[in-house]
Amino acid sequence: MKEDSYHHGNLRSELLRLGRIALESDGEAALSLRSLAESAGVSKTAPYRHFRDRRAFLGALADEGFRILCVELERTGGRGPARVSAMGKAYMSFAVAHPSLYRLMNSQSILELPETSTSWARKSFMMLAEAIADETPLSHGFDINAACAAWSYIHGLVLIRIDGLFPFELGEPDWDGLSAIFPRPA
């Protein structure tokens, strides 16, 4: 654990910490393992002892992100419509707080990784889906299409906001109406 010992002691978590910072300040494309290694005061290839390659490192960052997201979704209280809108808000808050991380977490090449992400990613989705299912009339049970529709809407809102896609001023989304929109009667 010494500062100047041959072994760093915490390199893996230190790289992840620096990676989070670099990711949010300059975006994924600009993130390089070499420069992170330098920041950590370690040689250029040291990171490869902890991550198979750059993609695996990004996968680990994304995995962390999903874990945090799960915690924040879990923390939302309430039941029924209130819970759904609280989750929508929490989801948006997370994305606005960590926009590059949010993009990374939902990027194709990262979610393709077999070893990382999938479980936490799936869990965070299931939390949303279940909150929506609670809201569904019981006769319908768990409506996968309604869950996907709701998620699509939130995902779209989030991206349009964090990517600055919308060319006009926007008010706060109508979170309270969220559960009223989905699911709709067939």
Next chain:
Amino acid sequence: MKEDSYHHGNLRSELLRLGRIALESDGEAALSLRSLAESAGVSKTAPYRHFRDRRAFLGALADEGFRILCVELERTGGRGPARVSAMGKAYMSFAVAHPSLYRLMNSQSILELPETSTSWARKSFMMLAEAIADETPLSHGFDINAACAAWSYIHGLVLIRIDGLFPFELGEPDWDGLSAIFPRPA
């Protein structure tokens, strides 16, 4: 225009053509101006006579994409609800046909470019927004929040589909219900 002349003759459009192909086959991150130049049978720095830098090249690709999208949205006929759902379908079809291009068109760093995209990008959005406005009760007029909500939903659906985010089988979205969902009465 000769094959082996010093001047290529069509380098700009040839690079764009090759760029579209490379973009869809390997994704944006793997696209390199050097390799495109080589494919075009031209030296590694020739592209810089036509595009300021890599980002500007991607911007030109995105611009083309928006132009095509506008054409395809324009082509959708109908009025009222039918037009809205037709546009939703056309939008999705475009994205599914050119997923990497769609991602590029909606990426932050590209839309930041001052010279490209903005006008066509804005136009394609306005087309969607106006179709939705047509559908809005006239007393409401052009409801920017409703337009954004509808766009968010479609954008989310598209990304979830092209990025393969959804961990379950999905049915076709309920396009016919689209205009019934947004706008909703305040």
Next chain:
DNA sequence: GAGGACATGTTGGCATTGTCAACATTCTAT
């Protein structure tokens, strides 16, 4: 404790890429 397996870190190197500067060739307009 001695010694060896294993984890972790380092050096040097290679290929790819973006981009610049300096130079070459061709086209266009006068």
Next chain:
DNA sequence: ATAGAATGTTGACAATGCCAACATGTCCTC
């Protein structure tokens, strides 16, 4: 024809991902 603008080429530099070979430290076993 000739000057100047377009367009293309060569050579170079720095940054990066990643590999191989080697160094150093940790830890477990005897």
